Amino acid sequence: MKVTEVKVRPYHSNDEQQVIELWHQCNLVVPWNDPKRDIELKLKFQPHMFLVGAKDDLIVASIMVGYEGHRGWINYLAVLPNYQRQGIGWLMMNAAEAELKKLGCPKVNLQVRSSNKSVIAFYEKIGFTDSNVISMGKCL
Numbered sequence: 039m040k041v042t043e044v045k046v047r048p049y050h051s052n053d054e055q056q057v058i059e060l061w062h063q064c065n066l067v068v069p070w071n072d073p074k075r076d077i078e079l080k081l082k083f084q085p086h087m088f089l090v091g092a093k094d095d096l097i098v099a100s101i102m103v104g105y106e107g108h109r110g111w112i113n114y115l116a117v118l119p120n121y122q123r124q125g126i127g128w129l130m131m132n133a134a135e136a137e138l139k140k141l142g143c144p145k146v147n148l149q150v151r152s153s154n155k156s157v158i159a160f161y162e163k164i165g166f167t168d169s170n171v172i173s174m175g176k177c178l
C-alpha cells in the first residue's frame with residue numbers, strides 16, 4: 039500500500055466504532071480512560087484537530103491534537119498494526135504539526151507511557167528529543 043492512498047481528514051461521528059477498535063488494537067485503551075468519553079470531550083475543544091487517516095472506508099490511523107496557547111499536545115497517535123512501518127505514523131504527525139503551525143504554536147509536546155518505550159525510536163526518527171522532564175498528572 040502507498041501512503042498516498044491514505045487521506046488525512048477530521049474525525050466524523052460515524053468513525054467512532056472504528057477509531058475505538060483501532061485504539062484497542064494499538065493497546066492505547068487503559069482502565070482509567072474511557073475512549074468514548076475521550077472522543078466526546080475532544081469534540082468540545084478544537085474538534086477539527088482530531089484527525090483520522092482513512093484508506094477508502096477503513097480508518098487506519100488517528101491523532102488527537104490540541105493547542106492551549108503555549109504548547110501543542112499530541113494524544114492517541116495510532117496506526118493499525120497491519121499498516122504500520124509504511125509511513126502513516128509520520129503522515130499523521132506531519133498533519134498534526136501543520137495544524138499547530140497554522141495556529142502559531144511554537145513547540146509540540148507528547149507523553150510516552152513508560153510501558154511503551156519502543157515507540158521512542160519512532161519519535162526520534164521524526165525529530166523529537168527527550169525534553170528531560172518528569173511528567174506528572176492528577177485526575178480532576
Ligand SMILES: CC(C)(COP(=O)(O)OP(=O)(O)OC[C@H]1O[C@@H](n2cnc3c(N)ncnc32)[C@H](O)[C@@H]1OP(=O)(O)O)[C@@H](O)C(=O)NCCC(=O)NCCS
Nearest residue numbers: 064115116117122123124125126127128150157159160163
Ligand atoms: C507509533 C506508531 C504510530 C508509528 O506508526 P508507523 O506508521 O509504524 O510509523 P512510520 O511508518 O511512519 O515510521 C517512520 C519511521 O519511524 C521509525 N519507526 C517506526 N516504528 C518504529 C519502531 N517500532 N521501532 C523503531 N523504529 C520505528 C522507522 O525508522 C520508520 O521508518 P522506516 O520504516 O522507514 O524505518 C505505530 O507504531 C503505532 O500505532 N503504535 C501503537 C500505538 C502507540 O504506541 N502510539 C504512540 C503513543 S505515545
